[in-house]
Each structure stands twice: as C-alpha cells, then as structure tokens.
Amino acid sequence: MATRPVLSDEQASEGAVQLFDEIRRVRETDFVNNFWRTLGNDPGHAANLWQRLQDVMQPGALDPLTKELIYIAVSVANSCTYCAHSHTAAAKARGMTDEQHSELLQVIAMASETNALANCLQVPVDECFEAG
Amino acid sequence: MATRPVLSDEQASEGAVQLFDEIRRVRETDFVNNFWRTLGNDPGHAANLWQRLQDVMQPGALDPLTKELIYIAVSVANSCTYCAHSHTAAAKARGMTDEQHSELLQVIAMASETNALANCLQVPVDECFEAG
Amino acid sequence: MATRPVLSDEQASEGAVQLFDEIRRVRETDFVNNFWRTLGNDPGHAANLWQRLQDVMQPGALDPLTKELIYIAVSVANSCTYCAHSHTAAAKARGMTDEQHSELLQVIAMASETNALANCLQVPVDECFEAG
Amino acid sequence: MATRPVLSDEQASEGAVQLFDEIRRVRETDFVNNFWRTLGNDPGHAANLWQRLQDVMQPGALDPLTKELIYIAVSVANSCTYCAHSHTAAAKARGMTDEQHSELLQVIAMASETNALANCLQVPVDECFEAG
Amino acid sequence: MATRPVLSDEQASEGAVQLFDEIRRVRETDFVNNFWRTLGNDPGHAANLWQRLQDVMQPGALDPLTKELIYIAVSVANSCTYCAHSHTAAAKARGMTDEQHSELLQVIAMASETNALANCLQVPVDECFEAG
Amino acid sequence: MATRPVLSDEQASEGAVQLFDEIRRVRETDFVNNFWRTLGNDPGHAANLWQRLQDVMQPGALDPLTKELIYIAVSVANSCTYCAHSHTAAAKARGMTDEQHSELLQVIAMASETNALANCLQVPVDECFEAG
Numbered sequence: 001m002a003t004r005p006v007l008s009d010e011q012a013s014e015g016a017v018q019l020f021d022e023i024r025r026v027r028e029t030d031f032v033n034n035f036w037r038t039l040g041n042d043p044g045h046a047a048n049l050w051q052r053l054q055d056v057m058q059p060g061a062l063d064p065l066t067k068e069l070i071y072i073a074v075s076v077a078n079s080c081t082y083c084a085h086s087h088t089a090a091a092k093a094r095g096m097t098d099e100q101h102s103e104l105l106q107v108i109a110m111a112s113e114t115n116a117l118a119n120c121l122q123v124p125v126d127e128c129f130e131a132g
Numbered sequence: 133m134a135t136r137p138v139l140s141d142e143q144a145s146e147g148a149v150q151l152f153d154e155i156r157r158v159r160e161t162d163f164v165n166n167f168w169r170t171l172g173n174d175p176g177h178a179a180n181l182w183q184r185l186q187d188v189m190q191p192g193a194l195d196p197l198t199k200e201l202i203y204i205a206v207s208v209a210n211s212c213t214y215c216a217h218s219h220t221a222a223a224k225a226r227g228m229t230d231e232q233h234s235e236l237l238q239v240i241a242m243a244s245e246t247n248a249l250a251n252c253l254q255v256p257v258d259e260c261f262e263a264g
Numbered sequence: 265m266a267t268r269p270v271l272s273d274e275q276a277s278e279g280a281v282q283l284f285d286e287i288r289r290v291r292e293t294d295f296v297n298n299f300w301r302t303l304g305n306d307p308g309h310a311a312n313l314w315q316r317l318q319d320v321m322q323p324g325a326l327d328p329l330t331k332e333l334i335y336i337a338v339s340v341a342n343s344c345t346y347c348a349h350s351h352t353a354a355a356k357a358r359g360m361t362d363e364q365h366s367e368l369l370q371v372i373a374m375a376s377e378t379n380a381l382a383n384c385l386q387v388p389v390d391e392c393f394e395a396g
Numbered sequence: 397m398a399t400r401p402v403l404s405d406e407q408a409s410e411g412a413v414q415l416f417d418e419i420r421r422v423r424e425t426d427f428v429n430n431f432w433r434t435l436g437n438d439p440g441h442a443a444n445l446w447q448r449l450q451d452v453m454q455p456g457a458l459d460p461l462t463k464e465l466i467y468i469a470v471s472v473a474n475s476c477t478y479c480a481h482s483h484t485a486a487a488k489a490r491g492m493t494d495e496q497h498s499e500l501l502q503v504i505a506m507a508s509e510t511n512a513l514a515n516c517l518q519v520p521v522d523e524c525f526e527a528g
Numbered sequence: 529m530a531t532r533p534v535l536s537d538e539q540a541s542e543g544a545v546q547l548f549d550e551i552r553r554v555r556e557t558d559f560v561n562n563f564w565r566t567l568g569n570d571p572g573h574a575a576n577l578w579q580r581l582q583d584v585m586q587p588g589a590l591d592p593l594t595k596e597l598i599y600i601a602v603s604v605a606n607s608c609t610y611c612a613h614s615h616t617a618a619a620k621a622r623g624m625t626d627e628q629h630s631e632l633l634q635v636i637a638m639a640s641e642t643n644a645l646a647n648c649l650q651v652p653v654d655e656c657f658e659a660g
Numbered sequence: 661m662a663t664r665p666v667l668s669d670e671q672a673s674e675g676a677v678q679l680f681d682e683i684r685r686v687r688e689t690d691f692v693n694n695f696w697r698t699l700g701n702d703p704g705h706a707a708n709l710w711q712r713l714q715d716v717m718q719p720g721a722l723d724p725l726t727k728e729l730i731y732i733a734v735s736v737a738n739s740c741t742y743c744a745h746s747h748t749a750a751a752k753a754r755g756m757t758d759e760q761h762s763e764l765l766q767v768i769a770m771a772s773e774t775n776a777l778a779n780c781l782q783v784p785v786d787e788c789f790e791a792g
Contacts (some may be wrong), residue, residue: 001526003254003352004365031260035246038253042366049246056242058758061231066198066568067239067548070205074243074380076648078210079343079739082250083243083260099193101664105648107199110188111206111215112169113637114181116215116734120604120636121170122135122612125666128163129217130397133790135616136629176628201290206644208384211475211607220399233400234438240384241377248376248470252340252369256350262661265658266750267518268761287428295524299510302517306762313510320506325495331503337466338507338776341473343739345509346514349525363457371463374452375470375479378431378445382478385434386399392427392530393481415608472780480782486529497532498570504780505773512532512772516736516765518744531782540737559788563774566781577774584770589759594726595767601730602771611771613789628668629723635727638716639734639743642695644707646742649698650663657745658693 004041006034015043019050026054033086065094073108134174138166145174151182158186165218197226205240268305270298279307283314290318290395297350337372400437402430411439415446422450429482461490469504532569534562543571547578561614573593593613593622664701666694675703679710684716693746726753733768 011016019040020032039046057067068091075083091101140151149196151186171178178241189199198222207215273281283304284296303310323329332355341346355365403412415436416428435442445455453463464487484497492500537545547568548560557601567574596619604610619629669677679700680692699706715725728751735743750763756764 001349001521001523002256003175003252003253003349003525004527006256009597016445020404022211022574031561032230033258035250035253035257036625038255039249041362042369045178045370047367048238049154049249051244053246054187056235056238061229062201062235062239066201067235069194069198069202070236070239072241072648073202074240075210075247076250077206077243078247080247080250081650082255082257083247085257085661086665087243088263089261098135098194098701102705103188103192103194104202105645105702106188106705107194107650108206108644109641110185111194111203112220113641114185114211114572114642115207115212115215116604116636117171117181117633118167118212119210119607120600121167122609123170123214124134124138125214125217126165127397129165129221129399131220133613133785133787135613135789136791170751173626174633177630177634204384208380211383213386216383217397217399230437234441237384237435237438238382238441240380244380245373245377248340248372249369250345251348252336252372254345257661259661261663265519265653265655265745266520266592267516267657267745270520272467297522297525298519299514299517303513304521304767305450305758308431309762310764313513315512315625317506320499320502324499325493326465326503327501329467331461331499333467334503335507336499337469337506338473338504339511341470342508342511342515344511344514346519346521347511349521351416351507352527361457363447367452367456367458367463368466370452371466372470374449375483376466376474379471379476379479381435381445381473382431383497385431386397387430387434387478388398388402389478389481389529390429391529392408393429395484395486395532468780472776475779477782480779481529481531494569500571501570501777501780504776508776509769509773510727512736512768513765515739515744515766517629517740529782530784531780534784552735556687560785561786561789562779562783563778566783567777577777581770581774583716584763584766587756588763590729590767594729595763597703597722597726598729598767599771600765601773602737602768606772606775608775608778610783610785611775615771615783617790618753618788625721631716631720631722631727633728634716635722635730636734638713639731639747640738641722642713643735643738643740645699645709646695646740648663649695650661651694651698651742651744652662652666653745654693656692657749659748 002034002038004038007037007040012037012040013043014041016046018041019047023050024046035082035086065091065096068094068096068102069100072104073111076108077112134166134170134171139169139172143168144172145175148178151179152176155182158189167214167218173252197223197228199209200226200228201236205243208240209244266302271301271304276301277307277377280304282299282313283307287314292383329355330362330381331362332358333364333368337375339362340372341376342344389395398430398434400434401434403433408433408436409439412436415439415443416457421521429472431478431482461492464472464490464492465496465500468500469507473508529565530562532566534565537570538563540568543570544574545569547571550575551578563610563614576629580637593619593624596622596624597628597632600632601639604636605640662694662698667697672697672700673703674705676700679703683710695742695746700733717755725751725756728754728756729760729764732764732770736768737751737772746758 023032068087071087075087155164200219204218207219287296319387335351364379419428464483467483471483536589551564588593596615598614683692683696728747731747735747
C-alpha cells in the first residue's frame, strides 16, 4: 500500500515513461521497480534523482560494491524496508558474496550496539578526534 | 558530560586497568579513548565488547577500511556523535583518502534522501527482491 | 498483525465504544480507523489522546493543512508506516494538492540529506543561531 | 569539533571561495555558516547542494515558511543538532512568530507520541488509506 | 545553545513562574532544570505536560524506577542527549544501583544490535506473535 | 520477504540445525522463530548471539520481565517491526499483565514526546546531571 499511485506504463505521464525507458536502457532489462513507478508521479523530481544516483554510485575512489554496502548500512539504521530490500539485491547483482553479506551484518550489528552504548553513556568526544 | 564517570587510570578498577593496558598494547599507543574509560565502569562488559570488536573488525571477506566506512554510515544514521568522530578518525588511520571521504559523504547523503522518499511514499517491495 | 487486539465494536469495552462513537460524531462518518481500535484496549489513554489531538490539530497560528504536513514529516523520519499512511490521507482530506504533495516530498528528502551531512561532518553550531 | 576542517576563507580552495561569495551575494550578508564551510572541503558537492537547496526552498505550491517548518520537523526527528538550530533561525528570519513556534512544537510532540504508539501497537494500515 | 530562551525566574512570564514554583514544591528543591525553563516559553503547554508527566510516572502496575529505565531506553534510541542525562539522574534518585545501571546498558545494547539484524535481514514476523 | 533465506530445518546447515535444536531444548518447544532461521545463514554469528542473549536476559539486578520491557522500548524507538512483535510476545510469556502493557505504552509515548521537545528546543544539559 503506497501513499501515491504505483504507476504502470499505461498510467504514467509522458515524462515518467521517458524515465522508465531510460532506466530500462541503462539497466538492460524490461523491469522497472516500484520506487521509480511511485516517485514517477513527479517526473521532474524522479528524473533529477535518477541522474544524481547514477553519478554518485558510479566507480570512483570507492568501488560500486562498497558504495552499495554503505547504502545498505544507512537504510537499515533508518529502518527503510524498501531500500534494505532493493540495495541488498543491488549488492548481490554487483557480486556481494555470502561471506561479505555475513560480515556486513556483523559490522552493522556491532556499530548499532556501540552507538547505543555511547549515546547511553553520553561519552565526551576525545579532543584528538577533531579534524586538523 | 557523561552519565557514568570517565575513569582515569587511578580511578579505574583492576579489571578496567587490565583492559586499558590491553588496548594500549594492541594499538601501540599510551592513549585510551573515553569510550573505554566510561564503559570500563563495567569491566566485564567492556572486556567482552573489546574482544568481539577485534574479531568483527579484523580483515576478512571485507577489508578493515570498508568495515570502518560501514561503521561510520550506521553511526551517522543513528546520530551518534561519539562514534561519528571516533570511527572517522579510525578510517583515516586506516588510510581513508579525502576523495574516499567525499564519496562516503555523497553515498550517505543519497541513501538518507531515498530512504526518506521510500518511507514517505511507502513504496511496496518488489517481489523479485525476495531472497531465493 | 498487531501486538494488542484490533477491537471491533463488539469486542470493545463500554468506554472504548463511547470513544468510537465520539470519533464517528466528530468526523461525520461510520468509519473508525485501526489506530483507535487498537489503542482502545486502554480506553482512558485513548480518550485522553483523542481530546489532546483535537486541541493540537485545530486551526490556530498554523492552519490544519500545514499541521498535517508537519505531522507527515515527523512520521516519515520516524519510519512510522501507519502514521505515514493515515496522515497522508488526512492531508488529502484537508485539500493537499498533488503539487503540494510533490513539494512536501522534496523538502523532506532535502532535509534528510542535509541532516545526514551535518551529522557526518559534525558541523559545530554557529554562535549566531542561539536564541536571544 | 568537526570531522573535516571548518574552512576559513583563507583555508578554502578557489571553488569553495566562489561558493562562499555566491552565498554572501544571495543572502546579502558577509556571514557564511559552518555547514558550508565544512561541506566546502568538497566544493563540487557543496555547489551542487547549494543550487538544489535554492530550488527546493523557493516559493511554490508551499510557501517558504511552511517549507522551513517541515525542515525543522524532519531535523528534530533525525536528532540533527545543527539543522535544528540553523533551520529554526531560518524560520524566524522568514517571519515565524512565537505562536507559530509554539504550535510547531506541539505538533512535533504529538506526532512523535503517536508514532511511538503506532509502532508499539504495530497497528495494521487501514485499506482505505491506500492511494487510488 | 537553545532554540528558544532558557528562562530565568526574572525572564519568565507569570504563568511560567507559577509552574516553576509548583515544580519546586513537588520536588522539594529550589532547582528547576533547563527543560522546564525552555518549554516555559509556552506556559500552557509546559503546565499541561508537567501534569501528564506526574500522572504517567507515578507508581502503578509498574514501579517508578522501572518506568525511568524504560524512559532512558527510549531516549537513548532516539539520541536525545538531554533526556539521556536527565532521566539517568532521575533513575539514580529513585535508587538505581550500579549493577542495575550496568544491566540496563547491556539490554539496550543487545536490543539495538538485534533490531539492526532484524531490519537488515527483514525477518518476516511469525504468525504466532499476533495478539489474540 | 527477507533479504536472506528463512531456513527450514531441511535447508539449514548442520551448524544451524544444532542451534535450532539447542533453542528447542532451552525453550521446551518445537517452534523456532524466523529470526534464528534467517540469522542461521551464518551459524557462527547466530550461535554466538544466542549465547550472549541468554546471558544478558537472565535474572540479575533486573528481573527478566523488566528486561523485556526495556527491550520493547528500544525496539519501538528503532522502528523494528520484528522485535516489537517478538519481544511483546516474550514479555507476555514472562507474565506482563494488561495493566503493565498499558503503562509501558504510556511511558514510551511520554518519552518519545519529550525527546522530540528537548531535541526541538535543543535544551542545554544542566551541570548537575553530570556523573560524579
């Protein structure tokens, strides 16, 4: 159940269909996932976000798989059901192994645990951690 | 201002001092950061966590720097001031470059943005994202 | 699946039914939504909350639609599936247009993005932002 | 204490100084706040964000003050100290009255309370809330 | 640095001073903490909240110390610096021992860890957990 | 829909089945809930967590029901659907009454409300709250 319609190709505006076609072209698949079909109710916003997403997630100083692992970590901490699913799928598509998935889970769990401890203890930040 | 005392070596119990010494030995520095000095009010908990942290963050299917980047991502999404500082320092110590830091920021920002959009639109999870 | 029973009129206590009837009277509809049917397991709590909700959401220095937009923003950031749905419906009932919905999404996305950046960078608060 | 340097004009790169000057020109003040001085370590990211922020926050179907109130709501729910301060200052600059500020607080408090209740009760979403 | 003035007795309105005096009377101390001094900018809101807080935290089916432990747990997970401090102080005033404090930390840490795991794995809720 | 397979006994590895059997033995039931069936994709992680969970949740300075209430509070604030369900069931199994459940809800709601207010007002922490 979404708060805006999940647009089929038939329901989508011309601008949204153009974006769906661009997504199909770049990903080399006929499938367009629900995130774009729902955000497509505002085609300008969706097209702008799609372009920025391509830019941010491309290979750079960090490789695309590392970027997906960071994306999953944020999504889990933000309790985003959709993004936990879609970016786990994306990480697998980029080659995440079972062993890497297991270690990702362990690091996310450890960080969540120590975040809670530091917030509960209200530990003062050490001076040496300040950026120079 | 902490909710439990930040223990100096003089204030710490024997068990806590043993842990502080172990931390100094492993890290090859005299410095013990405030997280351990505060958690050290419960030496058993602190010693158990220290051991598990060493296990989780060691090189494995993911390298230590990648693990630190994931750790920062979780800490930021959880608004943990202390861990944002301490693990950014840890990532720099493990060789994070300015370019990698910039890309980390960009991925965290992008994920936070799309998490909010997916939660606001309540996008239904696509069936194809289910684990096989 | 709820953690307390979602009470039908038949299952509800006398106090809960009185509240359901009051909700029907004020909203001029037969429909009572699941939030009240579940909170109604504690009729005193539910009745108190209903009264305060009426007070807080009435027209004042802010108009009711603006209040609903603020309500949605909080609910999304708190990952509350139920409230994202119910208050988007409420905002539409109060006249939210598609254009306003699109801009709401854009502001929520932008705020989430810059919140993450400020938390990741741990930007020190400028002195001039302090209340006089 | 920040995790990247808070750049003075003297420390900033040419690209960052250009952005600072643009901010000064648009806001008609000599003051540049710490968010931009810290994000300015990546001038391309900062300049892109500045441009998008101008676009999103300009008058549209929602007026600029309403947008600032939504921004504050998200920032509070995300526990972003910096943005809570900077956007409260921005809302005051756009004319937020004391009465509006009080009602903003009341709506944010009410939403946070009912978010927690709905999440604790795990209230099932009513079918009628689905977008048509 | 607050976003509204932290009111001294001299700065506070008549209504706020009445509340401060009531707080002093109930707590049998001259001290009024900053939460009430800041919320006191809206004396009606502050007085209403004070009354409800007294009702909710009084002895009932749960004792006051247990209620404070639950309060701390929520405040930590919500990254509320002020409430982590003030309710830890309140729990100590109600007799929380060092051993109880240590176990509170352990349970909060464990819950945070498994919350992250369940959100990362997106574990489907077992049918048997539904309320009857 | 999970992001890793929810393992039946037939699908699980030898190590996972050993853990499932241990869970059945300790809980004196044939039922193994989905959390362990999903985390069981990494049997070492699951077995380690199971052991620590038994240690943390055993009777100590806090009784097991109080620990479950704290666990629920954290899970709700972290928007963890699975843990809100499973630990509410666990609290009922440990004797949580309807009256206690109602008061738990009231404290969680009150804490969430005041957390939001303190974060919105950015109330400065009083000096007297610092640990001695």
